[in-house]
Amino acid sequence: MNPSESAKSPRLFSPYDAPMWESIAQGCMKLQWCPDSNEFRYPPGPACPVSLSMEYEWRPISGKGRIISWTVFHRTYLPAYPAPHLVVAVQLEEGPIMVSHMAHSDLEHIRLDAPVRMVYVDHPDGYRIPSFVFDAVA
């Protein structure tokens, strides 16, 4: 990671969030994987909710997922995201559902279960953040 970027980070809700955001900054998002249950978890946390094991590895995720739902913000709540802003809920191939965003121009093609893949974009506050684009699957 570029050291100059480390000062700019998204809000961390627990100490377990930091390694995830570091992996995002490097363009390869990782989540905690539990060797006992073989489960990935999101958001990051101290233990696997399935096994209660506190052992884990940070493993890269495939970045592939499918659309579970979406909403368009018609009001600007955050300067970083002027309206209209398309927020999506994506179920990752690894299981967890993740909230993210897509370009508003994707709205006309969005539908339930549409395959998407993760890309990394710049947040105006100065950090990298995962976003999604449609995945052209054969």
Add this chain to the structure above:
Amino acid sequence: MDSSTSSISAVVGVGHTDWVEDYKRVRSGEKPHDSYGYATQAFNCALRDAGIARDEVDGLIVGPTTAYERMGEILNIDPRWGGQADAIQAVLQAVLAIKSGMAEVIALVYGNDQRSAAVQYGGPEAMGGGAFLSYVYHSAWGLTSQGALYALMYQRYKELNGLDDSTLGQVAVAQRQWASLNPNAIMRKPITMEDYLGSAYIAEPLRLYDYCLINDGGVALIVMEAERARKVAAKSGTKPVYIRGIGRADLNSKATSLGPRLLDFYLPAQNKAAKQVFDAAGLGPKDIDALMVYDSFSPHILFALEGFGYCGVGEAGEFIARNGIGVGGKLPINTGGGHLSESYMQGWNHQVEAVRQARGGLGNRQVPNCRHVQYTSDVAGKAMSVIYGA
């Protein structure tokens, strides 16, 4: 099923602040009271309604927006049992305290100066994250409001069931119809489906009319052990309204990654809470004369109808169209106007309306032969319910 919590307690007094007047005053820049002031006003009204003296109160539950000790200090109540809870949890806890003999006369008081204090439910300073991580965790992507979480939930429901915008519009239109008959309601001007469909999206598919109001106010209830309630009511000439059953089931697993919300619409929790509350009361959905649903956003009503067994999964829109939930409908819902049109008292005003409907005498908004009123809430997957009956 255990029905030992059934009819052991009753609401003997309800009170609230003047939501309409305070809404006007706050909009014109005044600050009539803080949260404690509103709660105190409501408490005084509830005591008068119950016809009891303050010193009879031996239990105190305060809402989440006031500190327990300071509230007790202001009301000068040193109870033998107390706590802090949201509306439905407060009712459930009062029943359990009475059941276990910890208290006999419990004051439930709530005050909230959310509008005059400019409390933010969305945006960078959104509140609620301390209790529910899902309310704030996704802010880096621009999702910050509870309304947007319901928008995500309803969008999926809408797609799965192939619905158009007018399905959800039925809720706001019906509740405004009720509010137009309620002098305590802040928004009383009737709206049509055309008005609804012409209103702006906030977090699409939710429109302005799908959102609750934000206003100042307070609510209080006096819950009493049933035998004592009968005596008190006989003296004051009022009807005690019994708590016939309570139910609760929570979904915490995967709450922040939204699984129970987006994949299950909280139905498993509502199903369990429904079984508990109906079994305890010895009743079913067909016995309920009026339904009160926690409605920070209008989709709550559809999910509650399905979760509590009033109709099948995916059928709520059709159920509403066929039966009617507004004035003259077969299943009156949120007959005071609810959070959308009466007042946003975070579930507390629904208890007052339920009690008043069960007592009877509400004039042109009285539900005829109203014997059983159910209240349900599903805040962040915590499904809870109570059935009131006179």
